[in-house]
Amino acid sequence: MSQVQTATVRTNVPARLDRLPWSRWHWMVVVGLGTVWILDGLEVTIVGNLSGQLAKPGSGLHITQTQVTGLAAAVYVAGACTGALFFGWLTDRFGRRKLFIITLGVYLTATALTAFSFSAWWFFLCRFFTGFGIGGEYAAINSAIDELIPAKYRGRIDIMINGTFWLGALIGSLVTVPLLTELPTNLGWRMAFGLGVVLGLVILLVRRNVPESPRWLFIHGRDREAETLVGRIEREVEREKREDLPQPDNYITIRQRRSIGFLTIARTLFKRYPRRAVLGFALFIGQAFLYNAVTFGYAQVLETFFGVPSGWTGYYYAAIAIGNLLGPLTLAPLFDIVGRKPMISGTYLLSGVLLLVTAFLFTQGRLTAATMTACWCVVLFFASAGASSAYLTVSEVFPMETRAMAIAFFYAIGTAAGGITGPLLFAKLVGTGRVTDAALAFTIGGIVMILGGIVASILAVRAERRSLEEIARPLTAQETAE
Template identity: 60%
Template sequence: MAAEVTRGTIETDVPARLDRLPWAGFHWRVVVGLGTVWLLDGLEVTMVGAVAARLTEPGSGIALTAGDVGIAAALYILGACLGALLFGQLTDRFGRKKLFILTLVIYIVATVATAFAFTPWLFFLTRFITGAGIGGEYSAIHSAIDELIPARVRGRVDLLISGSYWLGSALGAGAAVFLLSALPADLGWRLAFGIGAVLALAILLVRRHVPESPRWLFIHGRAEEAEQVTADIERQVRDSTGEELPEARGTLKIRQRKTIPLRMIAETAFKLYPKRAVLGLALFVGQAFLYNGITFDLGTLMSTFYGVEAAVAPVFLAIYALGNFFGPLLLGKLFDTVGRIPMISISYLGSAALTVPLALLFGAGALNQWTFLALLCAVFFLASAGASAAYLTVSEVFPMETRALAIAFFYAVGTGLGGIVGPLLFGSLIESGVAGNVVVAFLVSAGVMALGGVAELVLGVRTEQASLEDIAQPLTAREAG
């Protein structure tokens, strides 16, 4: 790590100026340019699941086994976890913009390479690198979005962006149905991966015009540049809305640094804010266990217990995905008005409570494929909002210098624990063919999700409509004080 360089102590009103801005075209550019990473992830995960059967067929041009497909999925998740940790640290050190450009380029290159994979080992490698790009996107993107979006709407915007994962999922399922049925066995799945690369290129063109976070700039000794970027954002907002901007109220005194030592970042989470660290872990593990366990195994569950054919399974997945999207879309505003603690608690505890009758009715054989899907959509209408709020929470409750790495850490740990154990548990119990065994998996998932809701009730932080600097004072501001 480069030697630490201490800069001067300054007083800035940049955070207040950004938070008081009315919604304008600039903010839409941020949402489209940065937020669509979730859509890409949903597209990727669903696409692989939808084309998995085709990859194992003779004439696919790659000769994978069912076990190989599982290995590729695990490597994608592993890549996402490691990519989040690596690029999260680099994002806090070198800036948001450099990393959200770099990680998207990595994703594009790896996805295109996947489309041209001709051997299992190359497919494994490209899926790992694709996951690393997506994992790096999470830390770079969420930190930049929360630092550029006004405080009063930060919750609903963050939830909508996270929820766009399910739009990508629905798009991936629909595209897979067409590509696999209308094209030759060795071509359709390759074009399916090409869709993600084309979409990412369009996003990259928009993303080039999203500025560096002024908050990151002034803390890292680039106060003049932070002032210029903020003034340019204000000009764009005035031109877009035709309104004069209200007066900014409040300043922040900070001690500038060139770099923030990794040791300080680690101490912040577990010594300065230990309760918030426990909260982040509980939220991430809970949602990852429930989500990955059910979503990754939904196709095999439908085929094993309801006889749904593989060619029809993407239709059920598309409906399931849209149900997930409507949760953040319709409930997002309440996270800014009613508040974070009540809404996150309701999302986690409510989805856990709805999972219990779903499990019991499933075990009793009282559901067909459509009533099962309807109840599942009800569960995940709430769970989706809660899962999105997990990312929002860890992005808000830690100081700015540690924000990207905090997102990366909790994502990696949550996915590594809940996101791997959940699918393994569901997969093994579904394979038994006994409905009562799957009921156990549902109830365990409900219990883990409920623990996240209890953690929010006990440890939750009121962050709605508050400045990020008021929620968690920057470490450099503590030093200046």
């Protein structure tokens, strides 16, 4: 830090980043950073599909299926909320790059230790720290992606990347089937967790090449480093495209800071942007309740109400994962073309209504394991794009100095409200074995999503194709103007 000099600087770094054409460099960023969602999807799916196996005699753990889908899921989410807040603050203070390396290391260590669990309390502890690392990833990764991707591509890329959660879910679903059916009870589930470690190590190798955010650098007194980095990126893109890039004349004046205090962050979120704060809460609570309940508990629904063997639930989950993955990949461009407000509100409202229809058909006894899964595929096709838009929204509608902390805060509060209560309530209702109780869980999820859609239709920000600095001016720039 001794080399950091703070001053008032005039820079066009944001405009230079936003005017870049899509290139191989951007693909490197997407692969290096976006793959965190694959890890999360893998983790959640593995635990959901392993719930029946872990509860069997001879698994090496004295644990019930309800504890796995309820308590262990809630502990994982609690760890993610805590990690998001802790690492989110560090990300805004010390930079994106340092933290997205550290958080991946925490995840790898905790997942490896989970595979060696010898008792329920150790399993729960490891699940907490696995979530702790993943939660920290959200803050560091989403802020870095949005600051490195050009404005005209930011919406679709962010939606697609967040949607790759379901690629991890698909991998976890298919891999757990042979591990649970072909290997001994006390070995298959351990090998499943080992898969997460292998994938994480591959991601770490790619991620080493992703640079620090130039936007973060120039605000924190490292403007020369930011200029050098952007210049290198521009030369790389020009060589690839074989053409000179136009020079943007859109400058911003920044009064540099080394750090931003918690009080400043709180005032920014709730006093300067109260409507955006309400929007963030509504979106995160809705998607967190629906997704954490369903992803942790769907295997229990299949086993309890349709008699699907525990080792075969992965096939049904794989179908759901495909529907979820196709949603963001198909709908993502529309968030930049049609716009944020109609797409965010539309995906939330439509998925909520379709979920209520599914709950009704379930209570009428008209669904089988296959048709129930088909209904969920349709619901989650839209819900997945909506859930991804929650992360995009809180990442782009608040000032740069608070970006990582804003992501962490809304993720933590929204997920604590929906992601901890969701799995606990879902597991309790499904665990009764009564159709009406399970349908009630579906109904609650649908209503919460509908409410989120209503809030978005009123408060969503039209951020499509606009620079981050135009959507929310940096706090330091606002101070300079006063």
